[in-house]
Amino acid sequence: MFEDCLQCWLCVMYVQLVQQADGLFKYYVANTYMTNIPLLCLLLYRVIVSSSAASAAHHTASIFHCCHTAYQMITVSVTAIIISTQVARITSLDVAPTSLETI
Numbered sequence: 001m002f003e004d005c006l007q008c009w010l011c012v013m014y015v016q017l018v019q020q021a022d023g024l025f026k027y028y029v030a031n032t033y034m035t036n037i038p039l040l041c042l043l044l045y046r047v048i049v050s051s052s053a054a055s056a057a058h059h060t061a062s063i064f065h066c067c068h069t070a071y072q073m074i075t076v077s078v079t080a081i082i083i084s085t086q087v088a089r090i091t092s093l094d095v096a097p098t099s100l101e102t103i
Helices: 002-048 056-091 097-102
Strands: none
């Protein structure tokens, strides 16, 4: 009985922690997508339609910047997927609805 109560309490605390983190990081995630999607489009355009007069260093810097932007978006997406999966697994446990209100 004690293990069930402790597990329920830990689940509730974890869900509350994730809700607080969601309130903090939702602006970072929104900013990442709202700024990086148009930036990635412009960088890809610059890489694909670069003039032959552009230097090799300029072209390499454009490719690196494009890869860095894509990597940042992939990192944010994968982190969000991992956290969402963990929360879904925890909230799918049989937790009484009143336990969220009593803590």
